[in-house]
Amino acid sequence: MRPGSQSQRIKSLTKDTANALHWTCKCLIELANFLLTTDSALRHQYVALGFFQQNDIEHHFAHFRMAAG
Structure with missing residues (x-):
């Protein structure tokens, strides 16, 4: 193949992953704000x-997945 003739793959997050990342960041910001400003x-x-x-949570889920086969 000639250089540049290959189609380039666009790397991006799935919608589910992007949504999870969004909510994780949002929750971490809210938690940090609470811990810094609470009375x-x-x-x-x-x-x-x-x-x-x-x-720790992932460890427990791994056991459940292994037990389920």
């Missing part, structure tokens, strides 16, 4: 968003 004992001076993860 309760939950108030923080800073929020390290990199520490929020769902590995």
Whole structure:
């Protein structure tokens, strides 16, 4: 094939993935804002968003998927 004759693949997110990313970002922003501005004992001076993860939940779902076959 000649250079440039191949069709180029457009890389993009699926609608479901884009929607999940949108809601994840929105919720993290709201959570951080709450933790920084609340007048309760939950108030923080800073929020390290990199520490929020769902590995424990994913671990449980992996067991359910394996058990289901």
